[in-house]
Amino acid sequence: MTSAAKPAAKLNKFEKFKAKKDGLAIKEQIEEFARIGWEAIDPDDLQHRLKWMGVFYRPVTPGKFMLRMRTPNGILNSTQMQVLAEIVQRYGEDGSADITTRQNTQLRGIRIEDMPDIFRRFEQVGLTSVQSGMDNVRNITGSPMAGIDGDELIDTRDLVQKVQDMITNNSQGNYEFTNLPRKFNIAIEGGRDNSVHAEINDIAFVPAYKDGELGFNVVVGGFFSASRCEAAVPLNAWVLPNDDVVDLCRAILEVYRDKGSRANRQKSRMMWLIDELGIDKFREEVSNQFGRELPTAAPDDEIDWEKRDHIGVFAQKQPGLNYVGLHVPVGRLYAQQMFDLARMAEAYGSGEIRLTVEQNVIIPNIADANLDAFLAEPLLQKFTIEPKPLERLLVSCTGAQFCKFALIETKNRALGIVRELEEKLDIPNPVRIHWTGCPNSCGQPQVADIGLMGTKVRKDGKSVEAVNIYMGGKVGKDAKLGECVLKSVACDDLPEVLGNILIENFGAKSH
Ligand code: SRM
Ligand code: SF4
DSSP: OOOOSSOGGGOOHHHHHHHHSOGGGGGGGHHHHHHHOGGGSOHHHHHTGGGGGTEEOOTTSTTOEEEEOBOGGGEEEHHHHHHHHHHHHTTGGGOEEEEOTTSOEEEEEEOGGGHHHHHHHHHHHTOBOTTOSSSSBOOOEEOTTTTTOTTOSOOOHHHHHHHHHHHHTTTTOOGGGSOOSSOBOEEEOOSSSOTTOGGGSSEEEEEEEETTEEEEEEEEOOEEOSSOEEOOEEEEEEEOSSHHHHHHHHHHHHHHHHHSOOSOGGGOSHHHHHHHHOHHHHHHHHHHHHTSOOOOOOSSOOOOSOOOOOOEEEEOSSTTEEEEEEOOGGGEEOHHHHHHHHHHHHHHSSSEEEEOTTSOEEEEEEEHHHHHHHHTSTHHHHSOSSOOHHHHTOEEOOGGGTOTTOSSOOHHHHHHHHHHHHHHEEOSSOOOEEEESSTTOTTOGGGSSEEEEEEEEEETTEEEEEEEEEEOOBOSTTOBOOEEEEEEEEGGGHHHHHHHHHHHHHOOEEO
């Protein structure tokens, strides 16, 4: 079992309910919850502990739960997608799914009485939602073209799976890591373009050569929160792409679990511990826990391309095979589209479906001979391979439709505004616009060319939905976080304000 290092008196209220009963313990109560119904569940179990199984009570839609999966490296097979589609379909108009900014899916409209059956079906097809919320390690991201990109450095698929298996005890749940001081993000990059946004993770592995050998440099402590956002800093460590990656994740998680602050939840992410100890002492603690010498970092990492968006048709490293990146507007999926994706992956590819942190889908392993038929599928009218330049890179968090923290509606508004701007302007190059409904920054506005963060402002004597505007986020090589350049712009004024930003900074011209 885990132990918090700080005295009990300093524990915050979340620590207190975790100490009373570990979140994972509700795994054994799912049948009971299904029997008694959601209104009879203990409030701490309902609102908090269920998240240890990925089940999120939504105050905005009481009784209709959100279910957050784990999708290691963003890879699913068609049978798994079919199961997700069937679950969502069951809830009719309430049922939908979202591709998340961590290369993952969330299902909506779920009823508690169906949970035992849903978990049984997950087990049958190798899906899991365990430890996907609250003070756990989130979905582990990896290069979306792992194993299919001719220019890749390291295939991240097995490594991501192994790290997930270590953290979740092969999806059975692992009490060793279910009581971290706060949420935790891990990413493993294997390509040359930093597809995973390494710098915004608590741990990220970045390909780097040392003495001619390919391994990973390690960066730590990247995170966004309402009170502070930081890019990850070098740990001055280098590991080979083998079980050392798993062991190093374990060592870092153990140090964070045992020494991280549990007093103030706004100061509990791992960077706060790194600040407290200093990076050298933090490294020493990690090295001791690792149990053998931790090699120092390689001189430079191998990220040497601008970030790609993977939308369109691309030849794979396997001769005669292609991957096709489909644009899914703001990541929203409905049951029939999910059935179609499963069927198309099966009929034209190898059954595999991949997700990206830009909330899009990639279908790999499509033979040259199948390509025309694939591209003629009706779904491609909606999930196009040729989106317009603003829609192409548009990302949005959940927002007010389902999230109680949201200060504004995001997904529909985001789409509405870029479509309006695309009608009015010629935009020479794609522009990355990220929307996030509140300062928690789930939509990562700090990595965008233009980031929009929900807020409220008084206009004509009334409180109205508004955004703070971020600019200058750079992804890929020399990634850099964007900064707030304009505060409290009412959403109604956004088409004009964004239009001017696009004209002045991104070469857009009015028709
Ligand atoms: Fe997030 C909390 C949605 C990625 C930072 N996030 C939430 C909750 C669970 C709040 C809630 O209970 O309503 C949101 C669920 C709303 C819903 O119904 O969908 C939520 N976060 C999301 C997703 C779905 C946004 C999306 O539309 O894609 C992403 C799910 C990823 C996944 O598959 O696990 C999501 N969240 C992120 C990211 C981006 C990332 O990981 O790259 C961040 C910033 C990076 C980071 O964490 O360092 C992020 N979410 C937060 C925070 C602020 C954390 C902090 O340290 O303060 C919260 C609030 C909290 O934890 O207290 C939060
Ligand atoms: Fe909800 Fe805020 Fe996260 Fe958007 S950024 S999903 S509004 S918590």
